[in-house]
Amino acid sequence: MEYSRPLVELRREHEPRFGGKSTGLGELMAADIPVPPGFGVSTDAFHAFVMESGLAGTIDAAMARVSADDVDTIMAASQAISEAMRFAPVPDSVQEEMSRRYAMLAEATGSDAPPVAVRSSAVGEDGQDATFAGQQETYLWVRGIDHVCDALRDCWVSLFSAPAISYRARLGPAVAATPAMGVTVQLMVDAAVSGVMFTCNPVSGDPSMVAINASWGLGLAVVGGEVTPDDLLVSKVTREVVRESVHCKEIEYVPDPGGRGVMRVDVPEDRRLERCVDERALAALTDVARRIERYFGCHQDIEWAIARGDDCLFVVQSRPVTAVPKRDKEPTAPTAMSFVMRTFGADRGSL
């Protein structure tokens, strides 16, 4: 049984037990990309939770009554399982390991209760459709070991949300019966600016561009589509901004002054129309985008944050771009000459 492991030790081959998010971050660290430290929680921890808290029976019984075509049965199963799970304790063995790992993060930061993000880390085939599979739970600015454990359990509970059950039910009984997930616990960056970038232009498909979306505060606003972010297209080759649209960014997410969680606040008037990434930040982003693309060998969709105070850039997630628009395939023209003939309308295809 291995319940957890530092992100820095995780690689792609650990994906079946730790999930794509944790191993993806491990790979980024292996590529020397700046990633906030943290640890992955394995599916073993989830299984221990289900076994030791005696939830297995409840789950089996509830799931047995699910019919993929009947919303009511799905709702009922979701409610039964979620309630049971919320009252079940996280096993001591898991709790102890969580405390140990969290203490290490605390030590590294010099804070008793450093803020972390707790997110689900989807495993297996479901990783591709994690949204449907209910494996996209995220808890931000979680502080203190008790709250970390609560968030961990909440991630697990999300496996049995109604949409997640429905989704798995449609994939067949085998999938439906044996869900599992990893969880990622990672130090949080108090982001002055954050956003998403693609290592190509996702609209035109141009592979020589980095497309950057950026807005003030924590990444939630951009990822959740709550602001229209600044939109920049930067040449990988010369790093010049090829196109930019600066938008009015009305809100941002900041850590809750109460110490836990995040809150949505209005961006001060004078900063709404200010471009939130300067040339230095753009150069750093472009550089990191190119390194990540090179490491993974395919186009990536990257979440990033720039820390308040020291302006350090961190990557908090990277995953393959699945939907690069296919450019119209040129009709095959084997030689440069035949391309020129086409320009003059003198090739067979033109006539």
Add this chain to the structure above:
Amino acid sequence: MARSRLTRTEEGTLTPATTSAFSSPYAIETPPGCEGWEEMYPYYALFDEQRRETDENRFWFWNSMHFPVPMPAFDVICIDSPYQAVGSWQNRVFAVPPAMGIDYRCVNGYIYISGNPVTDPVKMGERAEFFQKRAGYYLENWDELYAKWRVKMEALIAELDQLRVPELPEYESDEIVFGDDRNTSFYEVLDAYSRVLRMMDLMWQHHFEFLLLGYGAYATFAEFCKAHLPDIPDQHVAQMVAGIDVVLFRPDTELRRLARLAVETQVDSAFEQGRSPVEIEAELGQTDAGRAWLAELEEVKDPWFNMATGDGLTHHYRSWFDDPSIPYASLIGYVSALNAGEQIERPREAIEQERDRLAEEYAALLDEDARTPFRDLMALSRTVFPYVEEHKFYCDYWFLTKWWNKIREFGALLAEHDFLESGEDIFQLSRYEVASALDELLLTWATGGAPHGPGHWPPIAARRKELLARLGEWTPPPALGVTPEAITDPMTIMLWGVTTDRVRDWAGQEDGGTELNGAAASPGIVEGIARVVRSVSDLADVLDGEILVCGSTSPAWAPIFTKIKATVTDVGGVMSHAAIVCREYGLPAVVGTGRATTQIRTGQTIRVNGTAGVVTLVEE
């Protein structure tokens, strides 16, 4: 996206749409006092009532790049001859399947042009057979054929140099009687005149021999880049191809070298701001070092002073020989830059490295199956590109400035016999009128009869000078006739920067506005004071740090680029001179705005966004 610029015949090369956004060419009024301007131009150059129906339904745009001023009657040869030549090669030699040649018309002295598309598929198939064989031969044997072309062109220039315009003696020389094979002066003059006209035609034939294919090969590369790298800035495409050691840059390179020599041999104090070439040379002549510098300058002059002072195809553009104030302005600028500790040499190696770096990086970013055609097309573009740049020096500058001077010799002959008030007035007569005047001059010189010419020609020339001055005050609209659905001709797009979008902008800007759109030719954003330059003579007024606003620029304007902050032109594509030079100097440029020189006033504050291709009038 488009497979080809020229093949989409359903849209037509310049096929009219049903609605007309521009003025009808027949609705343009003659400026007051310019009545009768039509007499300066051939009958076929006019929008005549007899062909109103067809001409009114075509798209015409003002070719301000080549004909920025109202055309003098004689200079019309520089319209006829190039359009004969370009049509011959495109339509009759290479038989480009969807495009024939270019028609022109004259309105109030300004030249509007319009292409002739081929739309019949059968005809296009027939033409494709010719094109494949003939263009293929040229593209495959480019370097060899271009080497022959240079020899041909230099021979033609030498022949022009040797062409004599004889004086008319009281008595013919003894050689006519005692020598072998000598002709009398009347024949020699007439022969020289017809030969000088034929040389012009031959030059234009040479000029277009390679140009279409050169542009086409480049356009193919550019389009390939746009298909596979949809957001690539145009300037990167150009940078990957542009020549480094091309002849076109040599005159300016030589001036930079001479400036450094002046500083190194400590004769730089002669190059004081505001001094004339004569004053500078007088001071240099007083010392050994100065004389050595002048000797070095003499070495450089042939051929590099055959640079023209502008890009237009009229007799107004002289060479550096004729107007040394242009190269001397450069020298003064370079000397003071050197004394300020600046580096003035073109960073040749850096440019070369950057061009290769761009090429490699883009190749690496492409899909694997696109890399080979990318590299091959780039190699082909680099092969053709020297011609695309260099023909300007050989033809437009070297030959043409000499040729206009040769015509001035005929002018001097006519003036000497009072057929003209001054030799320069020859440009007010058409080439046929000059032939007629020469005929009468030689007739009466031979017969001893009283010539009628001195009474006939001077008032005509005087009236026309007045007409041209008044027409020069008139502002031609960028386009006339109907809006085309799409512009697909590669020459029109690349050389003139006239694209479908640009034409729409022109149509939308008829009423003015505070923004002008053009091609993003050189990146960067600056704000500054505009200086509108309409002719070479205005160049001297440009102050440090101003933004140059002009019709178009030419390589001869080199000195200006060390002074200005940005460039805006009416006409030109990303391959136009202004675009190339601004990229090299790192100045933002927006080209092909259509109406910058008419909408912007000197002294106005404007913002030039060379990244987006937008010029904003900040202050009304």
